[in-house]
Amino acid sequence: MDLAARLTRASAPARTAAQQPRRPAAPAAPAPAAATVAAPAPAKQAREQSDGYYELKTRIHDRLLDLLDLSMLDKVPEVEVRAEIARLGERILREDFAQSPLNSSERLALIAEIQDEVLGLGPLEPFLKDDTVNDILVNSYLHIYVERHGKLECTGARFKDEGHLRRIIDRIVSRVGRRIDESSPMVDARLMDGSRVNAIIPPLAIDGASVSIRKFSRDPLELDDLVRFGAVIPLIGDVLKGIVRARLNILISGGTGSGKTTLLNVLSRFIPSDERIVTIEDAAELQLKQDHVVRLETRPQNIEGRGEVTQRDLVKNCLRMRPDRIIIGEVRGAEALDMLQAMNTGHDGSLTTIHANTPRDALMRLETMVSMAGMNLPATAMRRFISSAIDVIIQGQRLADGSRKVVSFQEVTGMEGEMITMQEIFRFEQTGIDGKGKVEGYFRTMGVRPRFAERLEAMGVKLAENIFAPSEWRP
Structure with missing residues (x-):
């Protein structure tokens, strides 16, 4: 059985057909919500997105989850899963969001973000992979800071909303057998690479959930x-x-x-x-x-x-x-x-x-x-x-x-x-x-x-x- 067959739900074709009405059948038909999204600025700034962009990403993400068999993700090498997500993402964009104003580089950036949502920690993932970043500091779902070379800088990255940030926090703590909720609103955890995480949520964090990540150096200094x-x-x-x-x-x-x-x-x-x-x-x-x-x-x-x-x-x-x-x-x-x-x-x-x-x-x-x-x-x-x-x-x-x-x-x-x-x-x-x-x-x-x-x-x-x-x- 090939990768696509292993990762894709058996019912995927039916779901695809059922969702075909999302695409306009004729020019007179109303355009999908995604078509009203203003094209993001340059690809480098793809994370400084409007709410419309996040709506588009959420719809594609949900559509992708309909097609993927999530129970198979842990049984297939990550590099293969990423490739399959990219293939399915391109297919969804082509079939269901053909009128999206995103250019090719912006589509690639969007698919990369969706890969990070499915397999990683969403908008935090690029900074976890960036060896120049020492600390990742989330003040709220709207503001993510990093420390590079001893200096703090505000990034253009953000979460869609408070719920999005809380889901990523839950993903982090659940992997180490911890929980975070109103009865236990603070938690320390460790990522798979050894990076240490502290998360705190309301009512203690007044302006919304906050996360601090001290990255673990892959190559310790001599x-x-x-x-x-x-x-x-x-x-x-x-x-x-x-x-x-x-x-x-x-x-x-x-x-x-x-x-x-x-x-x-x-x-x-x-x-x-x-x-x-x-x-x-x-x-x-x-x-x-x-x-x-x-x-x-x-x-x-x-x-x-x-x-x-x-x-x-x-x-x-x-x-x-x-x-x-x-x-x-x-x-x-x-x-x-x-x-x-x-x-x-x-x-x-x-x-x-x-x-x-x-x-x-x-x-x-x-x-x-x-x-x-x-x-x-x-x-x-x-x-x-x-x-x-x-x-x-x-x-x-x-x-x-x-x-x-x-x-x-x-x-x-x-x-x-x-x-x-x-x-x-x-x-x-x-x-x-x-x-x-x-x-x-x-x-x-x-x-x-x-x-x-x-x-x-x-x-x-x-x-x-x-x-x-x-x-x-x-x-």
Whole structure:
């Protein structure tokens, strides 16, 4: 049986005949609604459509669903299904919408959109396939924004209406066994490619449903990429590589979109392949290349409000799994206590990230998180506990031009009185913004020999002799 026979309903011919009256039988007959649609502007702007265009697309889409046997879609390769949808779409346009004013390129764009409606996530699909897009942000069915190269831009894409957007959201969450409705109006999910999704609907979202998608990179960045982008300089890259191999405990700090997870991915590449790694994440994003990796992911509560597994549960469990390294995607709450205890009890070389704007803020947030775990320690004792666990804090930042850089590299040196002490090893100094809006500046070596230098030497990590000497480097 050929593809068309497998995908097309047996009753399709009858349906086709039944719907023939849609086409005008003679010039005197009234034109179909589709014929009144103004031709879209250039094909590039095909998504900035009128309501009439969406009416046409909806009618063709519904007609296509009449012809397709949806139960067969999962049994046929997607590329073949797309080809069959294109064939049927052309046939429907030719037979039922012959007077449509769309030109050939606009017809191709329309069919591509219908393919995305049937097989993908509708108007979001082109952005999911666009490797230059990092984030997709749906403010309402009328407004879709994307982030490219660190900058937000409004696209011409839109959904037909609120119902259209809600159907796409339902499609996303149903694939991972979740639901979203008025009783549960917020949901986190993950697409098949690993991209993470957050959706929120009324009554919490006042202006209609909203969706945020953080795309999953198909090709994770390497250290050389960070150097090429100017996020670090080779000298800092050598030190980053060294502190991972020497099993220092590393905390990566930064604001939203500052590249924390990207840097965590890069650093994880330097963990020796003979070590057992356990990763713990709210939404799996890490892409470790080593073979000996166990990946753990939290689970939200079910519809009955039961079955939740938190990061703290997973951290406690992973300590029974004989990990050589523990990597936590991001510490947000009480699991910080268990992570710090692990770092203090032989699990050297652990890595994690935290939302904070400065290294000092990161330490303060850790204090707050430890308190959330119900550990009633005096402030000084808590800070001593933190300072003995964390060796290095790396601060990332997204700058005004959208670029991301490591802006500070600090070593935690211990306690002085009631305060945790740190010394800065490297720093990015911003000097201004050029005529094109690009941030100008340089990396500066502070001239401080870190205490961990001896540990690197003891672990056999060789660095350039004068690597910590005072110097300035432009990316």
